[in-house]
Amino acid sequence: MNTQGRPTRPAGSEGVAHRTFTGNRALDMEEALIFETGRFDATGVDIDEPAPFQSRLGPHARQRGLDLPGLAEPEAVRHYVRLSRDNYSIDAGIYPLGSCTMKHNPRLNEKMARLPGFADVHPLQPVSTAQGALAVIEALADVLITMTGMSAVAMSPKAGAHGELCGMMAIKAAIEARGEAEARRVVLVPDSAHGTNPATAALIGFSVRPVPAGEDGNVSAETVKATLAPDVAAIMLTNPNTCGLFERQIVGIAEAVHEAGAYFYCDGANFNAIVGKTRPGDLGVDAMHINLHKTFSTPHGGGGPGAGPVTLSPRLAPYAPVPFVVRDGEGLRLVEHASGSESFGRMTAFHGQMGMFVRALSFILSHGADGLRQASEDAVLAANYVRASLNDVMSAPFGDRVCMHEALFDDRWLKDTGLTTLDFAKAMIDEGFHPMTVCFPLIVHGAMLIEPTESESKASLDRFIMTLRDLAFGAKAGKRERFLPAPVYAPRRRLDETRAARQPVLRWTRPAPV
Numbered sequence: 025m026n027t028q029g030r031p032t033r034p035a036g037s038e039g040v041a042h043r044t045f046t047g048n049r050a051l052d053m054e055e056a057l058i059f060e061t062g063r064f065d066a067t068g069v070d071i072d073e074p075a076p077f078q079s080r081l082g083p084h085a086r087q088r089g090l091d092l093p094g095l096a097e098p099e100a101v102r103h104y105v106r107l108s109r110d111n112y113s114i115d116a117g118i119y120p121l122g123s124c125t126m127k128h129n130p131r132l133n134e135k136m137a138r139l140p141g142f143a144d145v146h147p148l149q150p151v152s153t154a155q156g157a158l159a160v161i162e163a164l165a166d167v168l169i170t171m172t173g174m175s176a177v178a179m180s181p182k183a184g185a186h187g188e189l190c191g192m193m194a195i196k197a198a199i200e201a202r203g204e205a206e207a208r209r210v211v212l213v214p215d216s217a218h219g220t221n222p223a224t225a226a227l228i229g230f231s232v233r234p235v236p237a238g239e240d241g242n243v244s245a246e247t248v249k250a251t252l253a254p255d256v257a258a259i260m261l262t263n264p265n266t267c268g269l270f271e272r273q274i275v276g277i278a279e280a281v282h283e284a285g286a287y288f289y290c291d292g293a294n295f296n297a298i299v300g301k302t303r304p305g306d307l308g309v310d311a312m313h314i315n316l317h318k319t320f321s322t323p324h325g326g327g328g329p330g331a332g333p334v335t336l337s338p339r340l341a342p343y344a345p346v347p348f349v350v351r352d353g354e355g356l357r358l359v360e361h362a363s364g365s366e367s368f369g370r371m372t373a374f375h376g377q378m379g380m381f382v383r384a385l386s387f388i389l390s391h392g393a394d395g396l397r398q399a400s401e402d403a404v405l406a407a408n409y410v411r412a413s414l415n416d417v418m419s420a421p422f423g424d425r426v427c428m429h430e431a432l433f434d435d436r437w438l439k440d441t442g443l444t445t446l447d448f449a450k451a452m453i454d455e456g457f458h459p460m461t462v463c464f465p466l467i468v469h470g471a472m473l474i475e476p477t478e479s480e481s482k483a484s485l486d487r488f489i490m491t492l493r494d495l496a497f498g499a500k501a502g503k504r505e506r507f508l509p510a511p512v513y514a515p516r517r518r519l520d521e522t523r524a525a526r527q528p529v530l531r532w533t534r535p536a537p538v
């Protein structure tokens with residue numbers, strides 16, 4: 025602890041002549057939690073004592089103050105500004121996370137989302153006063169249906185995983201309507217799938233039967249046929265898949281699944297690689313969620329509030345949840361009740377995440393059909409540029425195969441270096457880069473999944489590639505000291521992530537007075 029009671033920056037500032045008194049390194053400021061720095065006599069607000077009153081809470085009324093530490097107003101402002109400077113963001117540099125992608129969110133989208141008519145709209149205001157907002161939902165729904173070649177879309181789900189839940193609930197409702205609820209209780213999920221897929225299926229009572237991906241990273245129609253049986257309700261297949269590859273046998277898989285009386289759920293998180301190139305509806309998909317944050321540049325909801333609209337085939341459209349927007353003689357209105365229809369019900373209190381809809385529609389309209397197609401092509405080009413530029417120094421699990429929107433490497437090239445994928449990723453932090461996704465997909469040992477997206481320039485990609493090459497050469501040359509203690513220059517060193525996950529400190533206890 026330093027004299028201000030703040031924990032000092034951990035040792036290991038190689039290259040720094042001496043440790044500073046404050047723990048700060050020039051403008052890189054050490055910042056403790058308010059619990060550690062706050063004072064019990066400090067507050068940013070000054071309000072009058074309330075007039076004496078009789079509490080109706082009786083014995084449940086709080087007997088003493090909350091006993092929380094406080095800061096003066098300028099201290100609170102500085103606290104949050106300093107913390108925000110420790111954040112890495114897409115606005116600060118390339119964010120090469122595979123699978124969960126962050127890409128540039130054009131400020132035009134933000135401006136549109138902040139227009140008072142959209143930003144201040146209230147879900148309970150009369151629909152006659154929210155016609156513009158409903159028109160945005162309707163317009164976005166129309167383009168999503170057109171781009172996917174499906175016949176309906178449920179707009180209310182609030183994240184990709186929530187969209188999966190919605191699609192699978194529609195499938196469950198369709199199976200129940202066929203009187204097969206008891207018979208069809210299994211969902212097929214490839215072992216390369218995102219963890220949310222089996223979790224979704226299990227959450228609504230299905231059991232999960234894994235389907236092994238082949239040596240080439242793809243799921244074959246033959247393997248799917250071998251796992252299909254009369255107890256199968258659906259398959260959940262990601263396309264392009266989590267190895268960054270297009271599922272070449274997707275049409276054959278869809279046919280086999282339909283022949284077996286099951287439904288085809290497609291995890292469409294990676295739709296950003298194929299927009300304008302192919303339509304999932306034409307490939308035989310029955311339900312597919314779209315992660316608006318990946319494909320249409322809205323900020324990632326991180327579980328919400330994001331948006332994960334689900335497109336549905338004609339077979340599933342009748343089971344879509346309420347509410348949905350319809351247009352009739354009097355304009356736009358929301359259908360709020362499922363009774364009397366086949367809709368499986370309601371997933372969220374209201375119609376969805378308005379701000380995300382506005383951002384996505386703004387991205388779509390400002391790009392136009394040709395711009396969206398080019399964004400997909402550029403995303404694939406950027407990933408292949410990264411792949412081809414690193415292939416000679418790192419190992420790719422599926423050889424020289426052209427990838428879609430993300431480039432996948434494994435850890436075979438680190439063999440004999442005494443280093444792991446994690447060491448490599450941590451050393452990237454010292455170079456000022458957010459690491460790629462590591463150790464996912466699980467079927468690839470020590471996986472490194474890099475998704476540059478279409479929004480990085482060639483100059484930015486070159487800087488990234490040169491850095492990774494330099495690190496790779498360092499690893500191979502036995503410069504373990506560059507990796508094992510990394511990150512050395514970050515505000516925090518290597519954390520015990522297992523302990524943080526298993527024994528999180530969620531309670532604060534006021535320290536005894538000294």
Ligand SMILES: Cc1ncc(COP(=O)(O)O)c(C=O)c1O
Nearest residue numbers: 123124183184185218220291293
């Ligand atoms: C393949 C895949 N499926 C599902 C999801 C879940 O999406 P979300 O994080 O929006 O819930 C993601 C994450 O982006 C993903 O990459």
